[in-house]
Amino acid sequence: MYPAWQVIGLIQKDARLILRRPQAAVVLLILPLVLMAVTGPALDFVLGETSLRVTIVDLDRSERSAQLLEELGGVTGLEARRAERPGASFDEPDVRDLLDGGAAVLLIPKGYSGADGPSLRYYVDPLQAGLATVIQGRIEQAAFLTELPSAVAGSDAAGQDAVRRAVASAIEAPAVRVEDSLGTEAQGFPSAFEQSVPGFAVMFGFWMAGYFAVVLYSERELWGTWRRTLASPVPRWSMPGTKIAAYAVFGVLQLAVLFTAGRVIWGVDLGQAPVTLAFIMAAASFVTVCFGWVVTSLVREYLAQQSIISLSVFTLGAIGGAFVPVFLLPPWMEWLSPFTPQYWAITAFQDAMFRGAGLADVTLNIGVLLAFSAALFFAGLARFRLVP
Amino acid sequence: MPAFLAVIYKELRLLSADPSSLILLLLLPFILVAVLSEVFEPLVVGTPRLDLPVVDLDRSESSMNIVEQLSGIDGFDVDLEQRSQFREADAEALFGGGQRVAALVIPAGFEDALSSRGEAMLTLHGDPARSSYVSILHEQLQGRLLAEQLSDTIARVAGEGGGEAAVARAIESAAARARVETIPASERGTFPSAFEQTVPGFAVMFGFFTAFYAAWNILREREEYHTWQRTIVSPMARVGIAAARLVAYTAVGVLQLTVMLLLGRLIWGMSLGDAPLALWLAIGSWSLVSASVGLLAGFVFREIQALSGVLYLSVVVLGALGGALLPVTFLPDWMEAVSVATPHYWAVDAIQDLIARGQGLTDILPHLAILLGFASAIAAGASLVRRPA
Numbered sequence: 207m208y209p210a211w212q213v214i215g216l217i218q219k220d221a222r223l224i225l226r227r228p229q230a231a232v233v234l235l236i237l238p239l240v241l242m243a244v245t246g247p248a249l250d251f252v253l254g255e256t257s258l259r260v261t262i263v264d265l266d267r268s269e270r271s272a273q274l275l276e277e278l279g280g281v282t283g284l285e286a287r288r289a290e291r292p293g294a295s296f297d298e299p300d301v302r303d304l305l306d307g308g309a310a311v312l313l314i315p316k317g318y319s320g321a322d323g324p325s326l327r328y329y330v331d332p333l334q335a336g337l338a339t340v341i342q343g344r345i346e347q348a349a350f351l352t353e354l355p356s357a358v359a360g361s362d363a364a365g366q367d368a369v370r371r372a373v374a375s376a377i378e379a380p381a382v383r384v385e386d387s388l389g390t391e392a393q394g395f396p397s398a399f400e401q402s403v404p405g406f407a408v409m410f411g412f413w414m415a416g417y418f419a420v421v422l423y424s425e426r427e428l429w430g431t432w433r434r435t436l437a438s439p440v441p442r443w444s445m446p447g448t449k450i451a452a453y454a455v456f457g458v459l460q461l462a463v464l465f466t467a468g469r470v471i472w473g474v475d476l477g478q479a480p481v482t483l484a485f486i487m488a489a490a491s492f493v494t495v496c497f498g499w500v501v502t503s504l505v506r507e508y509l510a511q512q513s514i515i516s517l518s519v520f521t522l523g524a525i526g527g528a529f530v531p532v533f534l535l536p537p538w539m540e541w542l543s544p545f546t547p548q549y550w551a552i553t554a555f556q557d558a559m560f561r562g563a564g565l566a567d568v569t570l571n572i573g574v575l576l577a578f579s580a581a582l583f584f585a586g587l588a589r590f591r592l593v594p
Numbered sequence: 595m596p597a598f599l600a601v602i603y604k605e606l607r608l609l610s611a612d613p614s615s616l617i618l619l620l621l622l623p624f625i626l627v628a629v630l631s632e633v634f635e636p637l638v639v640g641t642p643r644l645d646l647p648v649v650d651l652d653r654s655e656s657s658m659n660i661v662e663q664l665s666g667i668d669g670f671d672v673d674l675e676q677r678s679q680f681r682e683a684d685a686e687a688l689f690g691g692g693q694r695v696a697a698l699v700i701p702a703g704f705e706d707a708l709s710s711r712g713e714a715m716l717t718l719h720g721d722p723a724r725s726s727y728v729s730i731l732h733e734q735l736q737g738r739l740l741a742e743q744l745s746d747t748i749a750r751v752a753g754e755g756g757g758e759a760a761v762a763r764a765i766e767s768a769a770a771r772a773r774v775e776t777i778p779a780s781e782r783g784t785f786p787s788a789f790e791q792t793v794p795g796f797a798v799m800f801g802f803f804t805a806f807y808a809a810w811n812i813l814r815e816r817e818e819y820h821t822w823q824r825t826i827v828s829p830m831a832r833v834g835i836a837a838a839r840l841v842a843y844t845a846v847g848v849l850q851l852t853v854m855l856l857l858g859r860l861i862w863g864m865s866l867g868d869a870p871l872a873l874w875l876a877i878g879s880w881s882l883v884s885a886s887v888g889l890l891a892g893f894v895f896r897e898i899q900a901l902s903g904v905l906y907l908s909v910v911v912l913g914a915l916g917g918a919l920l921p922v923t924f925l926p927d928w929m930e931a932v933s934v935a936t937p938h939y940w941a942v943d944a945i946q947d948l949i950a951r952g953q954g955l956t957d958i959l960p961h962l963a964i965l966l967g968f969a970s971a972i973a974a975g976a977s978l979v980r981r982p983a
Contacts, residue, residue, distance in 0.1 A: 237907050244914040244929060259923070282733075301779040309923065311779065325771070329779040332786050332950050333921055342774055347737075349772035354765075383715050383736065413906075420899050509810065512902060513622050516803075520626050524633045531727070533644065533695050536632050561686070561721075 216435070216445065220452040223421055234417060234460050238410035239467055242403060258334070258341050259285045259308030268319035270352065277348040278312075284341050301329045309334040312345065400475060403468035404555035407461055408490060408548050409523030414457045415498030416515040422449070422502045423511065436593065446590060450495050450583070457491025458484070477559040482568060486558065489575035490551040496582035497547075503586035522546045527553075547578045597830040601838035604825070608811060609846065619807050619846070623800035624854045628861075630796055635788040644731065646670045647688045647697040649680050654705035660716070663739065664698070685719035695727045696720040698735070782952025789862040793855070794945035798880060798938055799913030801851050806905040808843040808888025813898060833977070840885045840973060847881025848874075867948040872955035876948065879965035880941040886972035893976050912936045917943070937968040 262278065264271050278286050289304055289311075304311045313327040326349060330338040425432040435445060465483070468474035476483065498515065505511050523529065525539050526548025532540055543549045554571035557563035648664060650657045653676055665672045677684075680699055688697040699717045707714035718735065720728030778785050815822040825835055855873075858864040867873055887908070895901040913919060915929060916938025922930050933939045944961035947953040 237910060240907075240911045241914060244911070244925065245919065305779055312774075323771075326774045328774045328776045330776055330785075332778050332780050332782065333791055333946060334923065335778070335785045339776070342776060343737075346772050346774050349774065350768055353768035353771045383713070385715055385717055416902070416906075417899075420902060424899065508898070509619075509807070513619075516906070517622055517625060521629045524629055529630070530633050531695075533727075536635065539632060 216448040217452040217455070219431075219435075220421070220449060221456075223425075224417075224456060234410075234413055235463055237413065238406050238464055239471075241410065242399070242406045242468065242472075245402060245406070258283060258310075258338065259287060260338075260341065260345075261287045261289045261304045261306065261308050261311045262314070263289050263304065263311060264314045265316040266314045266318040266323075270319040271314045274314065274349060274352045277352050278345065281341075281344045281348050284344060305329075305331055309338045310341070399468065399472035400560065403465065403472070403474050404559065405523075405528035405552055407464040407468070408526070408551045408555065409519060409528035411457060411461050411464070411490060412494050412497070412515075412519045412523065412548070414453060414460060414491065414494045415501065416512060416519070418449075418453045418495050418498035419502045419511045419515060422498075423508050427508075433593075445592070446499065446587070450492075450499055453495040453498070454488065454491040457494050458487045461487040461491065475559065478562070479558050479564050482558045482563070482565045483555070485565060485572055486551060486554045486568060486575075489554075489572045489579070490547070492579040493547040493551070493575050493582070496579045496586070499590075500582045500586035503588075503590040522548050525549075526551075547575055550574045550578075597828070598834055598838050601825065601830065601835055602842045604821075605811075605839060605842035606845075608815070608819075608821070609842075619803065620850050620853050623797065623803060623850060624857055626800050627793055627796040627854060627858070631789050631792040631862075634792050644670055645673060645694050646731075647673045647675060647694060649684075649688075649697060649699045650674060650676045651678065651680055651702040652700050652704040656705040656708050656714075657700040660700060660704075660739075664735075688719075689721045694721070696731055780951035780953075782950070786950040787862070787864065789858060789864050790950050791946075793858050793862075793864060794949055795913075795918035795942050797851055797854050798916070798941045798945065799909060799918035801847060801854070801877075801880060802884050802887075802905075802909045802913065802938075804843060804847040804850060804881060804884040805888035805891060805908070806901070807846070808839070808885055809891035809895065809901055809905065810898065812839075812889070812892025813895065813901060817896075836889060836973070836977065839889060840882065843885035843888055844878065844881045847884050848878050851877040851881065865949060867952060869948055869954045872958055873945070873948050875955070875962055876941065876944040876958060876965075879962050879969070880937075880945075882969040883937045883941070883965055883972065886969045886976065890972050890976040890979065894979055912938050915939075916941070937965055940964045940968075 262275065264275060275286070275288070278284065287308065301311050309331055311329040313329065315324040315327060317323040318326070326345070328338075328342055328345065330342075422432075425435075432445075462484075465474070465476060469476055497518065501511050501514050505514060525535070525542050526532075526546040527535070527543060528548060532543050532549065535543065550571045554563075554568040554575075557568055557571070646664065648661055650661060661672065661674055664670060685697050685699075688694060697719045699719060701715070701717060704714050704716075716735075718728065718732055720731070812822065815825075826832060828835075855864070855866055855877075859866055887905075891901055891905060895904070915925070915933050916922075916936040917925075917933060918938055922933045922939065925933065940961045944958040944965075947958055947961075
């Protein structure tokens with residue numbers, strides 16, 4: 207049995223290797239944080255928490271079009287911008303200028319308020335058609351409410367009264383209503399950042415596998431430090447083990463910094479179970495480093511190693527629910543999701559942060575992550591050549 | 595000229611000496627584009643389809659009517675469960691580990707409440723980790739149920755006061771006049787598919803890996819193969835050597851993006867627009883920018899670790915800022931302002947103009963000029979930062 211201090215010495219050596227190369231922090235910390243900063247507000251858009259910009263051109267300039275404009279001002283998720291067109295002219299090529307970075311242009315055509323007037327025209331930027339279509343339903347609803355009084359005015363007095371009562375009854379006091387119940391111990395509503403921070407932290411925490419591979423490659427092929435360590439009085443087979451343990455510790459630190467930054471910068475609620483979070487971080491970091499280990503064991507070429515790890519960071523992260531929640535994925539991806547460690551890590555973090563889960567509730571997730579780690583470690587061990 | 599061609603030939607021979615890396619370079623972006631386009635498809639196309647478990651505790655005619663109404667709504671896959679009781683823990687089980695966003699419960703006594711008080715309540719148990727989606731779902735459900743009930747309610751109230759037919763006519767007329775005609779704001783005349791929207795961005799973003807490949811080869815030539823030293827003692831100006839490298843890696847970039855777009859065409863039936871020359875010029879200009887960045891990085895960095903860190907950061911961050919992940923208009927104002935300072939923005943916008951908006955060469959001339967400006971500035975920077983020797 208070798209003294210523990212020798213093993214600790216190996217871990218210290220790896221810590222020094224990381225600290226001497228501050229550029230590691232670029233990928234491991236700054237990259238995920240910048241991406242969270244960029245995609246967080248974008249996710250707000252996708253979640254409907256930020257309004258879509260729609261330019262409105264009123265060529266009719268009638269009482270009814272004014273009423274419609276007023277109604278549109280109150281539509282949720284729509285930021286209406288008026289564009290004046292003197293002389294009541296509008297050409298199709300104008301649309302691109304009028305879009306001006308917005309999602310759509312709503313044209314109230316000349317003669318709209320007439321008895322058989324033309325319908326509203328909604329010019330949508332092809333690249334924002336998805337969200338603009340959602341808003342279209344709300345525009346139609348606003349137009350319906352604006353049209354209703356004049357439609358009723360055409361009928362007799364009894365009919366007008368009946369319609370008013372019917373609409374008031376149907377809209378203000380519908381017979382069947384739906385109430386929300388979020389019913390768990392967690393309080394409040396997670397923001398876009400609270401939904402994206404665990405996802406991106408796990409996804410880019412996986413870069414640690416790439417860094418592990420870089421250092422192992424450099425030690426074995428470039429720096430010669432691997433051979434020097436082999437010649438030192440430490441058990442040979444403890445070298446991969448201690449290296450994996452050391453990088454798992456760095457992985458935990460990386461995730462802790464990312465979550466803390468999420469808390470400090472964007473006010474992300476980390477829940478009430480810090481110990482549970484620490485266990486999940488440890489399990490997620492082990493999988494990450496073991497993945498780096500298996501790649502370096504199976505693939506010798508540096509570029510191939512990095513390509514496989516880059517591919518895995520994005521594809522496994524995306525399938526595991528880091529970019530888009532799993533329930534929004536195509537069915538075949540939703541089916542594949544539980545086969546990725548990222549799925550189990552992200553679900554565990556969200557359980558602990560937003561669903562009020564404790565350590566006992568995420569045991570299965572942690573167990574699955576450790577099983578992934580063990581499988582990857584032994585797969586790597588079978589192919590690893592101790593002496594390069 | 596023969597010397598210039600000889601350097602290009604040497605570069606291409608170096609590339610072909612490592613075929614596995616070359617294949618990865620060509621295929622890696624395609625695989626990433628394929629997976630991420632599938633992931634983003636539901637968000638790009640519109641409201642995604644959601645699984646909605648409905649628990650019917652009432653098991654009455656009215657509750658079945660509600661289930662029937664919900665089943666007819668576009669965008670929901672209703673999964674009916676008839677039970678005699680329901681607890682909070684059951685709701686969490688129905689969420690399926692994050693694979694469903696909410697469960698709708700029709701409580702016992704629903705039909706009695708509806709007939710005695712004229713109103714009744716449904717409960718939507720939402721996953722608190724997905725509360726934003728629960729709110730969207732809640733709004734959709736309430737809106738659709740309201741629309742389903744509107745005609746019944748109007749008929750009932752109108753029936754009490756007379757004039758039912760007049761009311762129906764008025765409602766029909768208002769609904770007809772409220773219709774909105776949707777038109778794509780582009781020359782193409784049709785809306786692009788999800789892949790036609792996402793592929794240009796991802797292609798630009800991951801096409802930037804060429805820069806890493808170019809820089810890594812310069813580093814290897816200097817530190818490992820020592821062919822760099824041999825090349826610079828050859829009877830050729832250093833500017834010529836650098837230009838030959840730019841040409842070689844631009845060719846690799848063009849090949850990479852061409853493979854990606856052709857596979858997109860074959861597999862997903864993507865339209866590549868009506869201006870193939872313009873598209874080729876756009877990907878050529880973008881590949882020249884990538885190759886210039888590779889040249890600069892290859893001269894600046896001495897270690898592969900630093901090179902990897904900075905270039906990965908560039909691929910992802912500049913890509914996200916430049917609108918490769920999501921449209922630039924989704925970004926906060928200050929980021930939107932910064933995005934035009936990235937070459938990615940101009941490359942993504944040019945390729946999207948051609949593929950998704952159906953524009954032509956004259957529309958993207960400013961983009962091409964700006965991309966060539968970026969490439970020239972970066973290549974000039976490479977010659978200033980450090981002598982290749």
